[in-house]
Amino acid sequence: MSVFPATAAAKAAGRSRTSASGTRPGPRNQRSAYWFIAPLGLGFAVFYFWPLLQTLYFSFTEFGAFGGHTFIGTDNYLRVIKDVTVWQALGNTLIYCVIGLMALPVAIVVASLLNRRGLRGVSVYRALYFIPFVTLPVAVGLVWNWLYNGDFGLVNEILSWFGVDEHYWVSDPSTAVYAIGTVMVWSTTGYYLVIFMAGVKGIPQDYYEAAELDGAGPLRRFFTITLPLLSPTIFFASVICMINSLQTFDLIYIMMAEKNPAIGDTQSVVGLFYKWAFIENAQGAAAALAFLLMLVIAALTYLQFRIQKRWVHYA
Amino acid sequence: MRRRTLLGGAVAAPLLAACSGGGGGTDSGGRTTLSYGMWDPAQMPGMEQIIAAFEKRNPRISVRIQLTPWASYWTTLKTSMRGGTAPDVFWMNAVNFQLYAANGVLEPLSGHIKADATPVDRHPKALVKLYSYRGTQYGLPKDFDTIGLWYNKQLFDKAGIRYPDASWTWDDVRDAAAELTDPRKRVHGFAAEMDRQIKIYPAICAADGYVLENGRSGFGDERSIEGMRFLTDLIDRGWSPPQSAMVESVGRVRYWSEKVAMNYDLSAMAGQMYAVPALKDHGGIAVLPKGKRRATIIHGLANVISAKSDKKAAAWKFVHFMAGREAAEIQAKAGVTISSYEGTQDAWLESMPEFDLKHFLEMQEYAVPYPSSKNTAVWENLQYPLLGAAFSGKGGIETAARTLGEQMDRALKEERDS
Numbered sequence: 001m002s003v004f005p006a007t008a009a010a011k012a013a014g015r016s017r018t019s020a021s022g023t024r025p026g027p028r029n030q031r032s033a034y035w036f037i038a039p040l041g042l043g044f045a046v047f048y049f050w051p052l053l054q055t056l057y058f059s060f061t062e063f064g065a066f067g068g069h070t071f072i073g074t075d076n077y078l079r080v081i082k083d084v085t086v087w088q089a090l091g092n093t094l095i096y097c098v099i100g101l102m103a104l105p106v107a108i109v110v111a112s113l114l115n116r117r118g119l120r121g122v123s124v125y126r127a128l129y130f131i132p133f134v135t136l137p138v139a140v141g142l143v144w145n146w147l148y149n150g151d152f153g154l155v156n157e158i159l160s161w162f163g164v165d166e167h168y169w170v171s172d173p174s175t176a177v178y179a180i181g182t183v184m185v186w187s188t189t190g191y192y193l194v195i196f197m198a199g200v201k202g203i204p205q206d207y208y209e210a211a212e213l214d215g216a217g218p219l220r221r222f223f224t225i226t227l228p229l230l231s232p233t234i235f236f237a238s239v240i241c242m243i244n245s246l247q248t249f250d251l252i253y254i255m256m257a258e259k260n261p262a263i264g265d266t267q268s269v270v271g272l273f274y275k276w277a278f279i280e281n282a283q284g285a286a287a288a289l290a291f292l293l294m295l296v297i298a299a300l301t302y303l304q305f306r307i308q309k310r311w312v313h314y315a
Numbered sequence: 316m317r318r319r320t321l322l323g324g325a326v327a328a329p330l331l332a333a334c335s336g337g338g339g340g341t342d343s344g345g346r347t348t349l350s351y352g353m354w355d356p357a358q359m360p361g362m363e364q365i366i367a368a369f370e371k372r373n374p375r376i377s378v379r380i381q382l383t384p385w386a387s388y389w390t391t392l393k394t395s396m397r398g399g400t401a402p403d404v405f406w407m408n409a410v411n412f413q414l415y416a417a418n419g420v421l422e423p424l425s426g427h428i429k430a431d432a433t434p435v436d437r438h439p440k441a442l443v444k445l446y447s448y449r450g451t452q453y454g455l456p457k458d459f460d461t462i463g464l465w466y467n468k469q470l471f472d473k474a475g476i477r478y479p480d481a482s483w484t485w486d487d488v489r490d491a492a493a494e495l496t497d498p499r500k501r502v503h504g505f506a507a508e509m510d511r512q513i514k515i516y517p518a519i520c521a522a523d524g525y526v527l528e529n530g531r532s533g534f535g536d537e538r539s540i541e542g543m544r545f546l547t548d549l550i551d552r553g554w555s556p557p558q559s560a561m562v563e564s565v566g567r568v569r570y571w572s573e574k575v576a577m578n579y580d581l582s583a584m585a586g587q588m589y590a591v592p593a594l595k596d597h598g599g600i601a602v603l604p605k606g607k608r609r610a611t612i613i614h615g616l617a618n619v620i621s622a623k624s625d626k627k628a629a630a631w632k633f634v635h636f637m638a639g640r641e642a643a644e645i646q647a648k649a650g651v652t653i654s655s656y657e658g659t660q661d662a663w664l665e666s667m668p669e670f671d672l673k674h675f676l677e678m679q680e681y682a683v684p685y686p687s688s689k690n691t692a693v694w695e696n697l698q699y700p701l702l703g704a705a706f707s708g709k710g711g712i713e714t715a716a717r718t719l720g721e722q723m724d725r726a727l728k729e730e731r732d733s
Contacts, residue, residue, distance in 0.1 A: 066393065151563060171559035171562040258699060259699050260559075260562045262559075263699065263700050280692055281690060282693075
């Protein structure tokens with residue numbers, strides 16, 4: 001039986017309609033299909049594919065500060081590989097990626113809690129969780145910087161009730177990455193929550209009822225019904241989440257002041273790219289760095305697709 | 316037929332308008348509109364007064380201010396230079412000047428200066444020189460800044476210490492900082508913030524060290540290290556908040572909220588300090604204390620013309636006007652910065668009678684020009700990440716400074732080779 005009865009029904013309906021009218025999907029239908037995807041294809045070519053080729057080309061050149069460039073071969077890539085800050089930024093970015101993925105379990109738990117029958121005001125909760133995601137990262141960063149402030153921040157105030165000493169969360173190298181990561185999780189949970197709520201809705205209530213009759217408690221039902229049947233959604237969300245966390249920039253840019261002693265410990269690859277390209281006039285090296293990031297993202301995504309076979313259940 | 320002509324007219328009209336707008340650089344009425352790029356909103360009123368005076372004398376030219384926040388000013392400018400939409404006249408600082416001049420995107424002014432007898436010699440020599448590249452003048456100074464010692468008279472009175480004056484040395488600062496620090500009230504004697512222009516460079520120069528000389532970094536020099544140690548030592552002893560605390564509330568804000576008794580800060584901040592009632596009442600100003608010698612950093616902005624501008628004649632008229640006495644006097648009265656034109660500074664001094672602003676002018680005598688090279692941003696960006704730990708009370712300023720010196724030398728070498 002299909003997990004998504006609605007889609008299965010639609011498929012069946014579509015099939016029966018074509019057989020009824022007697023026309024098979026022919027070349028003519030296909031041609032019109034191309035017209036429908038043309039706008040997206042054009043947008044993709046202009047805004048993604050062309051810049052990609054340009055970046056690849058520029059990564060082999062040295063840029064003048066005000067235009068003009070000379071071909072210098074693989075020098076930029078050598079610089080990227082030799083630079084310690086690149087590896088540090090890559091390490092930080094992987095930490096962001098791991099922390100960013102924490103948004104998924106939080107979203108799954110909240111989604112299954114909101115799925116309880118008879119719960120009122122679900123849309124209000126959903127909106128509340130979603131608001132941080134649609135808030136501009138700049139605003140999010142500024143507000144959280146106040147919350148984290150070591151002198152008068154709310155975080156320290158609350159922790160002081162429990163006897164925790166005050167702390168400069170975003171300017172201490174040992175906590176800065178986690179402080180920013182927490183904000184990342186906070187601001188993205190709502191997005192994944194919406195995805196998971198749709199996924200949870202797709203699980204037939206019959207299963208839960210049957211399990212309840214057999215005496216399965218809420219935890220048991222969560223682990224044996226919700227999680228496995230949600231695994232395709234989790235897979236989709238984890239790929240998206242990983243790519244987004246690897247490209248993280250704006251939140252860190254806002255939260256980390258230039259003079260922050262923790263800056264080396266929090267800088268992401270895209271942050272370093274920005275610094276090279278727009279402040280230090282090293283556009284060529286920055287292009288090489290961007291390409292390196294693309295390779296990392298491609299490799300990790302490939303890995304995820306390989307591993308999914310072991311844990312994703314398409315019912 | 317009729318329909319076609321109508322359509323033709325509709326297509327041609329914007330084309331014609333575009334030609335007259337861009338081609339000759341003049342609008343239909345023979346008026347030229349210049350765009351003037353700047354970043355400081357605090358200077359807007361003063362600049363508007365200068366523009367009004369200029370437009371009165373040049374009725375055919377009007378100037379429109381293009382304000383870009385400091386944080387994005389240089390990236391925006393660089394991109395708009397490439398795209399050909401840069402302002403005709405804009406503010407330039409020492410850090411970026413050589414990069415722009417070397418790439419030929421600034422209009423050379425030496426010929427104009429000679430032809431119109433612009434009073435260049437009435438501006439401080441060190442500043443004029445900051446804006447010449449390989450013997451050609453590209454910018455004319457509009458103002459200058461020095462760093463002074465700001466102190467809170469009320470906190471000094473409470474601690475029973477006499478006010479800082481020209482006789483003060485680093486020892487006096489240390490003694491006073493120890494007395495003024497009150498952990499229970501979260502008051503610190505000094506703000507030894509990691510800031511190149513207002514704290515690090517003045518301290519290095521006062522220790523008889525240097526930042527950049529003959530294409531070599533001075534950060535590894537023993538004297539420079541001693542200068543930086545003066546700052547980090549204040550942090551280590553708890554007389555200044557550590558850098559991690561000053562990221563979240565900067566030294567200037569701590570001084571404003573009377574949580575720091577002494578602070579090095581720019582003369583350009585006078586207007587903002589004056590707006591704080593408590594500081595207007597009991598904020599004091601003194602020359603920087605003496606280390607091994609007396610020193611402060613002098614820096615000033617210049618007006619430059621874009622080489623890509625198609626309204627250069629009008630742009631020069633405006634820049635020439637701004638380098639003259641009339642514009643300088645308006646600027647000085649507006650009380651934001653010290654105008655660089657000799658003899659017009661009295662208006663600035665009188666604009667805030669409660670403050671001893673004259674100390675900022677006195678310091679010109681031994682002021683060191685802000686250090687810069689062709690790609691200043693590259694080696695400046697090395698400083699904060701490398702010095703951050705030492706300024707957070709974790710020690711190790713000696714090794715950090717030496718590493719910085721080596722890396723900066725490498726960056727300078729790359730700059731020469733490129």
